[in-house]
Amino acid sequence: GAVVSQHPSRVICKSGTSVKIECRSLDFQATTMFWYRQFPKQSLMLMATSNEGSKATYEQGVEKDKFLINHASLTLSTLTVTSAHPEDSSFYICSAKHSSQNYNEQFFGPGTRLTVL
Amino acid sequence: GQNIDQPTEMTATEGAIVQINCTYQTSGFNGLFWYQQHAGEAPTFLSYNVLDGLEEKGRFSSFLSRSKGYSYLLLKELQMKDSASYLCAVRDRGSARQLTFGSGTQLTVLP
Numbered sequence: 492g493a494v495v496s497q498h499p500s501r502v503i504c505k506s507g508t509s510v511k512i513e514c515r516s517l518d519f520q521a522t523t524m525f526w527y528r529q530f531p532k533q534s535l536m537l538m539a540t541s542n543e544g545s546k547a548t549y550e551q552g553v554e555k556d557k558f559l560i561n562h563a564s565l566t567l568s569t570l571t572v573t574s575a576h577p578e579d580s581s582f583y584i585c586s587a588k589h590s591s592q593n594y595n596e597q598f599f600g601p602g603t604r605l606t607v608l
Numbered sequence: 609g610q611n612i613d614q615p616t617e618m619t620a621t622e623g624a625i626v627q628i629n630c631t632y633q634t635s636g637f638n639g640l641f642w643y644q645q646h647a648g649e650a651p652t653f654l655s656y657n658v659l660d661g662l663e664e665k666g667r668f669s670s671f672l673s674r675s676k677g678y679s680y681l682l683l684k685e686l687q688m689k690d691s692a693s694y695l696c697a698v699r700d701r702g703s704a705r706q707l708t709f710g711s712g713t714q715l716t717v718l719p
Contacts, residue, residue, distance in 0.1 A: 523705075525706065525707070532714075533711065533712075534695060534709045534710060534711045534712045535651070535695070536709075537707070537708070537709075584650050584651075586707075588705065595639060595641075596641060596656055597653075597707060598653075599650040599652070600650055601649065601650050602648075602649065604648070
């Protein structure tokens, strides 16, 4: 149990276009999902915390108008990178926190590799 | 805020034991996690410590000392597949229970 999926796994787009990444908890409900970004040979940096039915909380330095987050249900959160530029090329990973207090860890999706040309 | 330090790289031999240290300074503490991450993949959960002491799970063990702001991950009987980045992460006390990750320790296991 506790599987998180991401779609797409890999995307290449032109500069100026928008890209939507989906994060789904497949067999559990997640009231909270997290979006991370990881540049090569660096650690995961939290971008935003997504709560079902409310606005996302963004970390300092992350533009909320550029990285749109929607958490419409207990199993789905989406991250849209608007007007993507080459510097947005990165590995984007989501994680989900199980609604039950019995689970301590976050469950990570497989990640989405974004390349902006 | 959180500040987490761990060595950048380590090398060990197949079959050996390796200890990866992690120190942290935190404004609020609600648990420490270790994750394994292979290149190009998402992190996978290894261990969780919230109380002082040693947690053992197969070949992997994790230790926590809250008073010292210190943890280590111990890997025994190293295998080639253990070559990966090992991430130390601290969870805060906030309602969202966010994780702050260290920069990761790249472990290379040599034959």
